Amino acid sequence: MKRWQVALLALLAAGTFAAAAPVKIDFWYSMGGANGDLIQSMVKDFNEANKDVVVTATYQGNYYDTSAKIQAAVASNTTPNVSMVVDMHNAMFASAGVLADLGPFMKRDKVDVNDFIPGLLDWSFYEGKTVSLPFNRSTPLFYFNKDHLREAGLDENGPKTWEELRSYARKLTRKGERFGFSCPIDIWFYLGMVFQNGGEVLAPDGKHIGFNNDIGTKPIVFWREMIDEGIMKMPPGKEYNAWDVAMQDFLNGKTSMIMTSTGYLYGILSSAKGKFDVGTGYLPRAKQYGTPTGGANVAVIANKPAQEIEASWRFVKYLTDVPQVIRFSQKSGYMTSRKSAVAGPEMQAFFKGNPQFKTAIDQLYEAAKKRPAHPNYPQLDKIIMDEIQRAVIDRSYAPEQALKAIDAAAQRLF
Amino acid sequence: MKRLLSLAVRAAKAVSLVAVIAIFIFPFFWILSNSLKTYEETLVFPPRILPAKAMLGNYLAALSRMPFARYLFNSLVVNALVLASQFLVIVPAAYAFAMYRFKGKGLLFTLVLFGFMLPQQLTFVPIYLLFGRLRLLNSYASLVLPFAASSFGIFLLRQYFMGIPAEIIEAGYLDGVSHRQSMMYIMIPMAKSALASIALISFITHWNDYFWPLVMTNTVKVRTLPLGVAALRVTDGTTEWNVLMAANMLLILPIIATFFVAHRQIKEALVHSGIK
Incomplete structure (x- = not known):
């Protein structure tokens, strides 16, 4: 074997080894009770399906406790990788550079931001960046x-x-x-x-x-x-x-x-x-x-190793993708955040059995107005x-x- | 007439005592009662004093909703470490302040009292940042070290040591005991009740503490029981009060047990501390 071949093999081996060690990321959320259990089970399913990433989800108190914890964590360099961020704090954190831009990832993975119901996108953008995606939203x-x-x-x-x-x-x-x-x-x-x-x-x-x-x-x-x-x-x-x-x-x-x-x-x-x-x-x-509208978005925290950011994005993509959106909104009562989920057969069948929930979604489509996304x-x-x-x-x-x-x-x- | 009057006074005293007891007992009774109700029953109006049928299922729900054993273990570890380190610091410090004469003693003792007076709201930010820099957040250390010494404990024990008759201590010196021996074999045994008071107040404070562990920790690995119980509250939605109250019962059981075992010392402690 020539020397470069050995080097290549070693590199490959190193590569497989590195891939074998899963990336660990932390996720902070703000829901106690049964909805907290639901989040944990969604995280568990993600971990089982993605052997190269381990998400640890931790409850951090209500929305405002979580925001305070993120602020403190920024000061002490102990931020999580992904967090729920209550609607009106997104711009504040974005302006401080705490939230990663999801735009390039969405473009690469062909996630269409226009598939989210417009009334829920009021806090997702800051200075041309996509800083968070709707998750547990209510009206x-x-x-x-x-x-x-x-x-x-x-x-x-x-x-x-x-x-x-x-x-x-x-x-x-x-x-x-x-x-x-x-x-x-x-x-x-x-x-x-x-x-x-x-x-x-x-x-x-x-x-x-x-x-x-x-x-x-x-x-x-x-x-x-x-x-x-x-x-x-x-x-x-x-x-x-x-x-x-x-x-x-x-x-x-x-x-x-x-x-x-x-x-x-x-x-x-x-x-x-x-x-x-x-x-x-x-x-x-x-x-x-x-x-x-109200509730919280999910955001990826910036200033982390590229590997962790990538894993964080994959987790956020999973949480906000149609199957989990359907699962989450059917079980928790939060808004169904994506148009294709609302239009799909599963939600349509669900609306028939739960007309009161349908009213909430209709109102969201028809009447939701935005508050200014300003820090x-x-x-x-x-x-x-x-x-x-x-x-x-x-x-x-x-x-x-x-x-x-x-x-x-x-x-x-x- | 006089007898009648004194009887009336005694009756009035008894009535007001019962009223005060009821006011203090009622919240605990209400926790217990609601922990045995169904969710719907917690919401009815007028509220029911007793559940129609006692449900123990809420306790099982509370246990399964959180890693209870983990939280309990963390609470036990943190409280044991706090108590142990406080004992190690308080006793020699109080002894030194009570028995030694040295330069700057007044100033140092003022500093100790100053620590006693500073509210936590003032100190937690710098302590948080310090621990962040030391990379000690999310560890038992961040829950124990800030409380490893207690100004209140030093103050209380010093007062107690100073109240011990000089004859006893001098008798010890005549018998040739050292300061260390005097502290260990004369002072500590004589200050047992003060030490018990300090330990009890410290235990109750730290067992119930919600704020400090919430600030210092982000992971279940080191979080204590009050945080676990608080996690049962729901953000914008319907909190299951019955399950939450069952968890609360589990949380306060050790405190209630402590109270039953040591209510005499607790009373003394409160008298010592001038009602904290």
Whole structure:
């Protein structure tokens, strides 16, 4: 054997050896409970099918805990390879160079970004890069107790407009016993109402808010009036506690109609089974239908060895590919993120058995609006939340004042 | 009349005592009750005090939802190491502050007290970065070393040592014992109750600690039980409160057991520490 042949053989041997040692990557996720189990089983299947990669998935607390952990991990150089990133933090991490550009990989592997439902792509791009892909995404949804509606002689398909919502709530309310409507005073539902009025988060100049007029005051006034009339309950509690209260009231027949996340759909359906019929609808419209989206994307963390980035991409590709999208959305109740999955026979058959879920997907197609993918958006989000809550609770604080404060903050942030 | 009055006072005392006890017991009772309900039952209104039918299945669900044994093992290891290292540091430090005279003692003791006063929220960022640089994140070390010494323990034990009558110690010196022997064979046995108090407070604090391990660790390999239990909460969706409460019961059992075994020392500890 000649010397170069020996060298070649050695190289080959080294190559096979290197390939035999699997690439280890870490995946951080933010879902506990049964959905966490689902993630773990998806990871297990990936590991079994891909002997050259080992994914270790670890729960890191809720969305915001996970974001805080990523920030800390960047500072201490202990970042994972793949992570769930809550919608509005994608731009923030992308602007800090934490997220890898998936664009070249998608081009190489012919993954068409346009197959994702457009309403879910609001946080995927930053400065021309594809920084993350939709994964566990949700939207607000309108839920109602069909039995109550029938009893009151109302259309059992639920109210379609704000004014119908008001008159339905009026007819469904029984003083001291039952509220017609309940909804947490939360930015998610507020922005939905801004969109329904034809507004946008930011004005075309990108510096001012796009609802510093009656588009922005109408939702606050609407809530105030309904609360004052005693036909809407403002569920007590901080953050998600208020959401839980709304859901519990709904399940106990103490409230006839609520707005909450599609993430609660399965829990609500299974708890109401045998007790009452649950109907779902779009969030009622003003000028038009409109809804924000929420939940998290999956992203590959940058600044890692090429081998790990490659393995991370393969894992993200697996998670967001049609079979796993179908599996995940059918089992968890999160949005079916890809058009081809929605159109395929498996989901179509599933929709027949779960019409309430179909409503959520239809609303997503028809009415989802984007929030600005700007690194500073999370700060504006918090300010909007604080200001609208104050404006609803404190009657000496005019809705216009709240909007003025939000607009001033926007000019500072953008 | 006087007797009647004193009877009334005693009755009022008893009633308020029962009320206070009820307030403190109720959360634990509520955990237990909800851990035995079905999911639907946890949501009914008005809430049911007792489950219609006790379900033990929630406990099995809680155990199967997480690597319980792993978390429990980690919790035991971390707590044992913290207690051991605190003992090793606190006793000599307290002895030195109580018995030795040396230059800068006042300043050093002030420093110890200063550590006592600094809230964790102020120190965790620098400690996190330090451990990151030392590559000690995601290890038992990151959960144990920051608590290897306890300012509170040093302070408490020093006060206790200083309260031991000088005659006893001097008698020891006359018999020719060294400082080390005096510490080991005179002071430690006499300070047993203070040591037990320190150990108990330390155990309860670290067993329940959620924040520190959440910050310092990213992997199940070294994470402790409170993090495992918290993982049963669901992000935007329906949390199964019954399973979560069953896991909570498993988490607090050691604390409750400790309390039953050592409630006298715990009371003493709280008195020592001036109600922490």
